[in-house]
Amino acid sequence: MNRIHRLHQLGQSLWYDNIQRSLLENGKLAQLIEQGLIRGVTSNPTIFHNAIARSNDYDAALKPMAWSGWNAEQIFYQLAIEDIQAAADLFRPLYEESNASDGYVSLEVNPLLANDTNGTITESQRLWSLVNRPNLMIKIPATAAGIPAIRKTIAAGINVNVTLIFSLVRYAEVIDAYLSGLEDRLAQGLPVDRIASVASFFVSRVDTKVDQRLNEIIQNEESNAGLAQSLLGKAAIANARLAYALYLKKFAEERFVVLREKGARTQRPLWASTSTKNPAYRDVIYVEELIGPDTVNTVPPQTLEAFLDHGEAQVKLGPDVEAEKKVIRQLEELGISMDQVTYELEVEGVKAFADAFTALQQAIEQRRQAAVEELGPLRNSLPESVKRQEQEQVVRRIFDMDPSLWTEDPNGQAEIRQRLGWLHSPQNSRVLHRDYQQLAESCSKDGLTHALLLGMGGSSLAPEVLRLTFGVGRIGDQNALDLAILDSTDPQQVLEAASRAPLEQTLFIVSSKSGTTSEVNAFFDYFWQQAQTTLGGKAAAHFVAITDPGTVLEKLAREKGFRAILAGDPQVGGRYSALTPFGLFPAALLGINLDTLLQRAERMMAQSLPALPAARNPGLVLGTILGEAVLDGRDKLTILAEPPFESFGSWLEQLIAESTGKEGKGIIPVDLEPPVAAEHYGEDRLFVYFRSNGLWDERANALRQAGHPVLVFDLKDAYDLGAEFYRWEMATAVASAILGINGFDQPDVQDNKDRTTRKIEEYRRTAVLDEGQPRWENEQGRVYGIQLEGLTGASTLREVVQLFLREARKEDYVAINAYLPRNSQTLEVLQKLRHVILEKTGCATTLGFGPRFLHSTGQLHKGGPDRALFLQITREVDQDVEIPGRGISFGILERAQALGDLEALLARQRRVIRIHLTKASVEDLI
Numbered sequence: 001m002n003r004i005h006r007l008h009q010l011g012q013s014l015w016y017d018n019i020q021r022s023l024l025e026n027g028k029l030a031q032l033i034e035q036g037l038i039r040g041v042t043s044n045p046t047i048f049h050n051a052i053a054r055s056n057d058y059d060a061a062l063k064p065m066a067w068s069g070w071n072a073e074q075i076f077y078q079l080a081i082e083d084i085q086a087a088a089d090l091f092r093p094l095y096e097e098s099n100a101s102d103g104y105v106s107l108e109v110n111p112l113l114a115n116d117t118n119g120t121i122t123e124s125q126r127l128w129s130l131v132n133r134p135n136l137m138i139k140i141p142a143t144a145a146g147i148p149a150i151r152k153t154i155a156a157g158i159n160v161n162v163t164l165i166f167s168l169v170r171y172a173e174v175i176d177a178y179l180s181g182l183e184d185r186l187a188q189g190l191p192v193d194r195i196a197s198v199a200s201f202f203v204s205r206v207d208t209k210v211d212q213r214l215n216e217i218i219q220n221e222e223s224n225a226g227l228a229q230s231l232l233g234k235a236a237i238a239n240a241r242l243a244y245a246l247y248l249k250k251f252a253e254e255r256f257v258v259l260r261e262k263g264a265r266t267q268r269p270l271w272a273s274t275s276t277k278n279p280a281y282r283d284v285i286y287v288e289e290l291i292g293p294d295t296v297n298t299v300p301p302q303t304l305e306a307f308l309d310h311g312e313a314q315v316k317l318g319p320d321v322e323a324e325k326k327v328i329r330q331l332e333e334l335g336i337s338m339d340q341v342t343y344e345l346e347v348e349g350v351k352a353f354a355d356a357f358t359a360l361q362q363a364i365e366q367r368r369q370a371a372v373e374e375l376g377p378l379r380n381s382l383p384e385s386v387k388r389q390e391q392e393q394v395v396r397r398i399f400d401m402d403p404s405l406w407t408e409d410p411n412g413q414a415e416i417r418q419r420l421g422w423l424h425s426p427q428n429s430r431v432l433h434r435d436y437q438q439l440a441e442s443c444s445k446d447g448l449t450h451a452l453l454l455g456m457g458g459s460s461l462a463p464e465v466l467r468l469t470f471g472v473g474r475i476g477d478q479n480a481l482d483l484a485i486l487d488s489t490d491p492q493q494v495l496e497a498a499s500r501a502p503l504e505q506t507l508f509i510v511s512s513k514s515g516t517t518s519e520v521n522a523f524f525d526y527f528w529q530q531a532q533t534t535l536g537g538k539a540a541a542h543f544v545a546i547t548d549p550g551t552v553l554e555k556l557a558r559e560k561g562f563r564a565i566l567a568g569d570p571q572v573g574g575r576y577s578a579l580t581p582f583g584l585f586p587a588a589l590l591g592i593n594l595d596t597l598l599q600r601a602e603r604m605m606a607q608s609l610p611a612l613p614a615a616r617n618p619g620l621v622l623g624t625i626l627g628e629a630v631l632d633g634r635d636k637l638t639i640l641a642e643p644p645f646e647s648f649g650s651w652l653e654q655l656i657a658e659s660t661g662k663e664g665k666g667i668i669p670v671d672l673e674p675p676v677a678a679e680h681y682g683e684d685r686l687f688v689y690f691r692s693n694g695l696w697d698e699r700a701n702a703l704r705q706a707g708h709p710v711l712v713f714d715l716k717d718a719y720d721l722g723a724e725f726y727r728w729e730m731a732t733a734v735a736s737a738i739l740g741i742n743g744f745d746q747p748d749v750q751d752n753k754d755r756t757t758r759k760i761e762e763y764r765r766t767a768v769l770d771e772g773q774p775r776w777e778n779e780q781g782r783v784y785g786i787q788l789e790g791l792t793g794a795s796t797l798r799e800v801v802q803l804f805l806r807e808a809r810k811e812d813y814v815a816i817n818a819y820l821p822r823n824s825q826t827l828e829v830l831q832k833l834r835h836v837i838l839e840k841t842g843c844a845t846t847l848g849f850g851p852r853f854l855h856s857t858g859q860l861h862k863g864g865p866d867r868a869l870f871l872q873i874t875r876e877v878d879q880d881v882e883i884p885g886r887g888i889s890f891g892i893l894e895r896a897q898a899l900g901d902l903e904a905l906l907a908r909q910r911r912v913i914r915i916h917l918t919k920a921s922v923e924d925l926i
């Protein structure tokens with residue numbers, strides 16, 4: 001039994017005089033409750049000031065509310081109430097178990113109402129119903145105006161913690177107000193048995209003030225110095241013990257006996273202000289000296305720790321208070337009037353809380369204004385739009401799976417009903433994530449050191465982001481598996497992936513939701529053959545499939561005897577599947593703690609539920625901004641992501657482009673664009689900045705000053721990706737609804753695939769790929785696609801590119817679709833090309849590597865707005881690789897995909913050219 005348990009045995013409950021969001025989120029508060037160290041929580045304006053204004057714990061939650069036009073006070077109450085509710089929920093079991101004697105959390109009324117009886121009554125009722133927890137206590141100050149408010153509030157059936165009590169006279173009034181409130185209830189035939197109240201008697205501040213006077217006497221009045229010296233540090237405890245005696249007396253009187261028979265509880269004294277202020281005194285003095293039955297002591301963290309370490313628990317309170325009366329008498333003899341002291345303390349106490357409240361409002365106001373600045377030109381329209389989402393109950397309808405939010409088409413509606421499972425993925429995945437972790441551990445134990453994921457789009461992008469953000473961690477005492485991703489049919493890239501995957505030590509993850517994706521099938525054929533050749537009968541133990549139940553891939557994996565088959569959630573579409581096995585198993589292989597990742601996602605989910613106001617929902621407000629920005633002409637969502645989050649944009653790109661890019665509408669994600677000076681950007685931009693260390697703060701400021709909206713999302717560590725996945729999925733669903741788009745299908749992707757299939761069939765028949773007639777050619781390369789004015793006069797590929805760029809119109813974007821190996825060399829030169837294009841045309845630029853982008857931005861290219869120039873680049877392959885059993889090579893597959901892509905764009909009258917590099921390199925285009 002520890003010291004605090006002993007204290008409790010003597011009848012005193014220790015409450016925690018502290019609240020802070022991080023304590024709620026990191027499990028510290030839950031732990032303190034579980035260990036039986038604290039039995040309640042008190043908060044006050046100073047505590048909230050410290051919690052909110054002196055930390056960044058609340059900033060992320062504050063932003064959407066600020067963007068939605070809420071003022072500082074609204075924001076404060078939302079944040080405070082959330083904390084109070086969360087704490088109350090943690091204490092709920094204790095509250096029930098202790099038959100409602102402990103487990104309370106206190107929230108104080110606005111201290112600026114301390115002298116306003118009616119204002120306090122109304123505010124108490126407002127807070128009580130907003131928090132809506134039976135184990136809440138509303139704190140009301142024991143001012144003259146507070147006393148009648150306490151009576152009324154008790155009479156209304158609300159638990160009250162009466163705060164700021166210093167004097168015995170006031171304390172008697174407090175007891176009377178409590179008893180009167182209970183009597184009022186009885187008179188109305190209402191029950192009194194579940195009403196709880198405590199009277200917070202402030203302790204240490206009495207010593208601070210009295211000791212100051214005593215010290216003046218010691219200094220200036222020689223004759224009284226001895227007595228004054230003997231009284232130092234005595235007043236506060238004496239005053240509190242006298243209060244306890246009063247409590248014993250009052251609650252033994254007939255008046256209370258009547259109430260007790262009806263089930264009423266006593267109003268326990270609660271010792272507040274009990275941390276030691278004078279370092280010369282024992283640091284647990286205001287706990288040790290005030291122990292007795294039916295009391296509470298609320299202590300700040302340092303006092304809790306001190307008592308746990310060396311506090312002595314003995315009863316020190318009782319009816320015999322002669323010594324205490326003597327202390328007060330002696331103080332009076334020295335001219336120190338306790339009436340005066342306690343009066344001053346009450347006035348100062350009220351002021352200190354009011355000041356803290358005002359300072360807190362100011363701190364929130366500053367952060368609110370800074371957040372609003374981020375919206376730039378969108379700031380005025382946003383509050384109305386968020387209100388509209390609230391009125392139209394968008395979040396409720398999303399959770400109710402109401403497809404009419406997105407489309408009237410019955411087929412579309414039927415599909416949407418099968419595609420909203422991601423809303424619950426953070427919780428649903430909790431059931432299975434230990435299996436993924438165990439499987440990862442078994443792979444590691446069996447000596448597998450590498451993993452190669454074979455997948456496209458929704459099945460590969462989240463794993464890639466996780467790999468690049470987290471790096472390779474640990475599984476137990478081993479290095480986790482070094483995961484690589486193959487999502488390209490470019491033969492060079494296939495070979496590079498193969499060279500980085502030593503077969504004896506590699507786990508292959510065949511990842512396809514549908515189980516029919518042609519690239520993935522080709523990768524499997526290739527690596528299965530390689531594994532068979534080298535590993536023979538042991539090959540299957542090196543393969544895991546992730547696929548939805550019942551797919552051909554599942555069947556194949558079963559037939560071949562794969563090491564494991566992980567089932568996807570058929571209610572979740574590919575691009576929304578990051579928090580299902582498609583993202584989570586690769587994460588486990590990397591040694592990522594799935595519990596923590598899912599916890600962050602769950603926290604975001606909890607903020608996204610319909611019960612919360614729209615303005616508090618991070619995904620809803622973000623989605624509203626994205627949607628409204630498009631309607632305002634800012635459809636180029638430009639992603640700035642600081643290390644280590646640079647790769648996050650590639651996942652976002654797919655989610656946003658494939659969800660919104662259809663029916664001639666869409667948001668155009670612009671990822672990893674080379675930076676240029678702020679004035680080069682058009683008014684079609686909305687920037688989002690994923691901030692980790694503030695490396696690009698200056699850049700963000702310059703953009704903001706140039707009039708662009710720049711939303712900032714602070715990420716504290718890689719695990720925040722869990723939350724971001726969820727936030728952006730919700731935002732995308734909301735933005736799609738605002739744009740009137742079905743965000744869950746990809747109607748234009750199939751066309752590309754069909755055209756590719758036809759090309760391959762023809763190739764199999766004729767051994768030739770039909771590339772059509774070039775519109776221009778020389779020994780450097782050939783040009784296909786739309787007719788360009790003046791093309792015949794061009795003498796170099798560079799000139800062809802220049803001619804093509806002349807087609808650019810204001811607010812177009814230029815998409816470079818490169819069917820090239822994705823490695824640092826090509827990336828560098830293509831980024832250079834982007835830079836030149838951006839400076840020359842002022843248009844946003846995007847870069848996609850084929851065929852990877854076909855599973856990402858490909859839908860937007862075909863289905864989105866006709867505001868793009870597509871520059872497709874293909875090349876002659878140096879070293880091709882056969883796909884076993886398919887009668888084609890990866891090189892042919894890649895080229896067929898490019899041709900299918902080109903045809904699909906041309907069929908939609910898009911402005912596209914294909915530059916096929918024969919002798920030339922990408923450098924020659926710049």
Ligand SMILES: O=C(CO)[C@@H](O)[C@H](O)[C@H](O)[C@H](O)COP(=O)(O)O
Pocket residue numbers: 017042043044106139161162163164200204205270272273274275298
């Ligand atoms: O809730 C209560 C009392 O119910 C407490 O939070 C109370 O306000 C605090 O103990 C005091 O404000 C702390 O005062 P001090 O230690 O700063 O003098």
Ligand SMILES: O=C[C@H](O)COP(=O)(O)O
Pocket residue numbers: 456457458459511512513514515516517520574575855
């Ligand atoms: O985004 C999804 C990709 O198109 C791949 O689909 P899949 O998981 O069915 O292979």
